[in-house]
Amino acid sequence: xxxxxxxxxxxxxxxxxxxxxxxxxxxxxxxxxxxxxxxxxxxxxxxxxxxxxxxxxxxxxxxxxxxxxxxxxxxxxxxxxxxxxxxxxxxxxxxxxxxxxxxxxxxxxxxxxxxxxxxxxxxxxxxxxxxxxxxxxxxxxxxxxxxxxxxxxxxxxxxxxxxxxxxxxxxxxxxxxxxxxxxxxxxxxxxxxxxxxxxxxxxxxxxxxxxxxxxxxxxxxxxxxxxxxxxxxxxxxxxxxxxxxxxxxxxxxxxxxxxxxxxxxxxxxxxxxxxxxxxxxxxxxxxxxxxxxxxxxxxxxxxxxxxxxxxxxxxxxxxxxxxxxxxxxxxxxxxxxxxxxxxxxxxxxxxxxxxxxxxxxxxxxxxxxxxxxxxxxxxxxxxxxxxxxxxxxxxxxxxxxxxxxxxxxxxxxxxx
Amino acid sequence: xxxxxxxxxxxxxxxxxxxxxxxxxxxxxxxxxxxxxxxxxxxxxxxxxxxxxxxxxxxxxxxxxxxxxxxxxxxxxxxxxx
Numbered sequence: 001x002x003x004x005x006x007x008x009x010x011x012x013x014x015x016x017x018x019x020x021x022x023x024x025x026x027x028x029x030x031x032x033x034x035x036x037x038x039x040x041x042x043x044x045x046x047x048x049x050x051x052x053x054x055x056x057x058x059x060x061x062x063x064x065x066x067x068x069x070x071x072x073x074x075x076x077x078x079x080x081x082x083x084x085x086x087x088x089x090x091x092x093x094x095x096x097x098x099x100x101x102x103x104x105x106x107x108x109x110x111x112x113x114x115x116x117x118x119x120x121x122x123x124x125x126x127x128x129x130x131x132x133x134x135x136x137x138x139x140x141x142x143x144x145x146x147x148x149x150x151x152x153x154x155x156x157x158x159x160x161x162x163x164x165x166x167x168x169x170x171x172x173x174x175x176x177x178x179x180x181x182x183x184x185x186x187x188x189x190x191x192x193x194x195x196x197x198x199x200x201x202x203x204x205x206x207x208x209x210x211x212x213x214x215x216x217x218x219x220x221x222x223x224x225x226x227x228x229x230x231x232x233x234x235x236x237x238x239x240x241x242x243x244x245x246x247x248x249x250x251x252x253x254x255x256x257x258x259x260x261x262x263x264x265x266x267x268x269x270x271x272x273x274x275x276x277x278x279x280x281x282x283x284x285x286x287x288x289x290x291x292x293x294x295x296x297x298x299x300x301x302x303x304x305x306x307x308x309x310x311x312x313x314x315x316x317x318x319x320x321x322x323x324x325x326x327x328x329x330x331x332x333x334x335x336x337x338x339x340x341x342x343x344x345x346x347x348x349x350x351x352x353x354x355x356x357x358x359x360x361x362x363x364x365x366x367x368x369x370x371x372x373x374x375x376x377x378x379x380x381x382x383x384x385x386x387x388x389x390x391x392x393x394x395x396x397x398x399x400x401x402x403x404x405x406x407x408x409x410x411x412x413x414x415x416x
Numbered sequence: 417x418x419x420x421x422x423x424x425x426x427x428x429x430x431x432x433x434x435x436x437x438x439x440x441x442x443x444x445x446x447x448x449x450x451x452x453x454x455x456x457x458x459x460x461x462x463x464x465x466x467x468x469x470x471x472x473x474x475x476x477x478x479x480x481x482x483x484x485x486x487x488x489x490x491x492x493x494x495x496x497x498x
Contacts, residue, residue, distance in 0.1 A: 229495070
């Protein structure tokens with residue numbers, strides 16, 4: 001049985017190691033970790049089966065270092081760029097049977113340890129076993145943990161994007177993967193990030209928590225060419241024509257542009273009449289003219305703006321008369337392909353921002369609504385999300401504003 | 417440059433063929449149905465056109481055809497992550 005010990009290291013003990021510039025070698029950083037920090041960890045490795053050390057309020061880069069070195073790097077990460085309240089907090093993973101009073105007493109005796117205690121059982125219930133979920137501020141913001149969430153395992157959610165990394169250990173295999181001759185991979189990483197927000201595997205002991213457990217269907221509609229930022233319009237229109245016939249119930253569109261298209265709008269109307277709910281991003285150009293973005297502005301498409309960690313409109317998030325709701329869209333941690341590409345140096349997990357990241361929160365919420373009541377029409381899904389959204393302070397008591405729509409989606413209210 | 421075209425669903429196969437032939441003779445590089453295998457009347461009415469360098473001319477030609485309901489430049493859409 002796995003066990004957890006919550007430790008808070010003295011931040012002063014790690015101050016020197018944390019002050020080493022990131023450009024310096026790993027060895028330099030490791031040398032700055034004092035023995036008062038490394039010795040208790042070495043003791044636990046040798047005598048108590050310590051398996052890992054994970055900072056609670058920071059993300060660790062993947063490293064091929066020896067376990068003892070990785071432990072020390074984790075302690076540095078627990079204080080570097082972490083605010084005072086969370087600095088130095090880490091979780092030690094070791095066999096439950098080894099967590100005895102005498103062991104805790106020994107760890108607490110270290111001068112570099114402020115406190116060490118068995119992880120409270122309620123933490124194990126709430127945080128489950130996705131070790132990075134505590135970095136997903138968007139989940140509590142949309143009342144994920146307090147919602148009565150049904151299983152969405154039978155709801156097929158379409159993602160029209162850059163593809164999905166099917167080798168990622170935290171993502172389900174997509175039920176459908178159309179890649180229009182571009183190859184079943186995702187060098188850009190955008191589609192993989194969106195997929196993780198919607199449906200990363202939950203309680204699998206890896207990474208993050210997806211908002212729902214739906215089936216994913218991927219249509220790759222962007223080329224892999226880093227010089228070409230625009231989608232392949234033929235692949236995109238085909239995807240819009242295919243989703244209804246494939247049984248897709250909700251479609252995520254973390255994309256947009258300023259040109260209205262009658263043919264595109266017609267395909268949306270047709271799919272919506274067949275029971276497909278579309279969720280689209282408002283756009284990120286508020287500071288560059290705030291032009292209306294499509295498909296978010298088409299009739300009956302749920303349009304999503306982004307809020308930041310303070311629930312204020314994200315500075316980039318477009319506003320407009322067509323906005324329906326808002327969702328978390330800054331510093332959103334999610335999955336990325338496990339290998340680098342010409343377009344992207346980050347791998348496995350990273351925090352990205354954009355209305356692209358807000359939209360999949362709403363897509364997953366729509367999937368949960370469909371799962372709870374499969375007869376819901378797209379219009380009913382949209383109405384439910386709007387009516388149950390929570391007003392944010394910037395709305396000044398209004399029920400709807402051009403900046404926030406009806407406010408921040410609220411899963412607890414939407415799924416009674 | 418790509419164009420998008422929708423025939424009127426009431427347009428006959430012969431009327432559509434006339435338009436497609438005209439496109440080919442006037443410089444379109446490629447004309448293809450968006451849903452070649454679909455039996456759906458709406459989806460079967462949609463085509464893409466690779467207009468090459470003569471997009472404005474071909475767009476004007478299509479917009480003047482009775483059998484054509486919509487002819488427009490392909491929309492541009494980009495990703496919305498920062």
